[in-house]
Amino acid sequence: MELLEQIEDYWTDRAEGYSQVNQEELAGDNRTNWRRELERHFPENRTNETYKILDIGTGPGFFSIILAEAGYQVTAVDYTEAMLEEAKKNAGAFAQKITYCQMDASHLAFADETFDAVVSRNLTWNLEDPEQAYKEWMRVLKKGGILLNYDANWYHHLFDAEKREEYEKDRQMVTEAGMEDHYTCTDIDTMEEIARQVPLSRIDRPRWDQKILQELGTARVSVDTEVWNQVWSEVEKVNYHSTPMFGIEAVKE
Structure with missing residues (x-):
């Protein structure tokens, strides 16, 4: 296959x-924390109703929902039909305000310079060709547009002994805290098989991302390695202690 x-x-x-995880986020502080994080990057003089945002790898729709709720023009993309169906259900009344597209993140069917902002979370690491994806995301951004990508070194522990030890400590902390383990509650064998094949599992990020985006001719690239502290719940902080989420902001020339 x-x-x-x-x-x-x-x-x-x-x-x-995964949809249940998003529903829990929408019901808790994550909803407010993530909206605050995203909006602090958008221009202050924007008009929400005309500000066009592309949510790539929307999954069950978390970003799309909180952005549509704030009045933005949102287009949500995912490769998986089942995820888009969950996203529509989770959006409820906001579903009619969101445009949903089943599409490959590395080959977008949008014209050049269509969107004011591109946002993504927990997707890049899972791509076959993340460099091609970044090229596409920058292509569909308007000049001066903003790319916001949030990710982590997911499954880097498969290739790094020190990280593997830290990962095992995370599992122990989760057990001791009586929390649900966000890794072992999934089909971990299948996910690890995929993670061994995708390129970014082997790479220490976000330096790689910063380099690629700079080579694509961005006006500015900045990295926030502490964003996890602002947006993660306490359960996430325990589950993913050894793989803290980073945020990347790239502005198109």
Whole structure:
């Protein structure tokens, strides 16, 4: 089976469970924390109703929902049909305000310079060709537009002994705290098989991302390695202690 098919099959099977995670986020502080984080990057003189945002790898729709709720023009993209169905259900009354597209993140069917902002979370690490994806994301941004990408060194512990030790400590802390383990509650064998094949599992990020985006001719690239502290719940901070989330902001020339 081709890698892209494996990835699609995994996330199709995971759609309902992952949707429950998003529902918990929408019901808690994550909803407010993430909206605050995203909006602090947008221009102050924007008009929400005309500000066009592309949410790539929307999954069950978390970013799209909180942005549509704030009045933005939102287009949500995901490769997996089952994820888009969950996203529509989770959006409720906001679903009619969001444009949903089933699409490959590395090959977008949008014209050049369509969007004011591109946002993504927990996607890049899972791509076959993340460099091509970044090229596409910058292509569809308007001049002066903003790319916001949030990710982590997910599954880097498969290739780094020190990280593996830290990962095992995370699992121990989760057990001791009586929390649900966000890793072992999934089909971990299948996910690890995919993670061994995608390129970014082997790379220490976000330096790689910064380099690639600079080579694409961005006006400015900045990295926030502490963003996890602002947006993660306490459960996430315990589960992913050894893989803190980073945020990347790139501004198109």
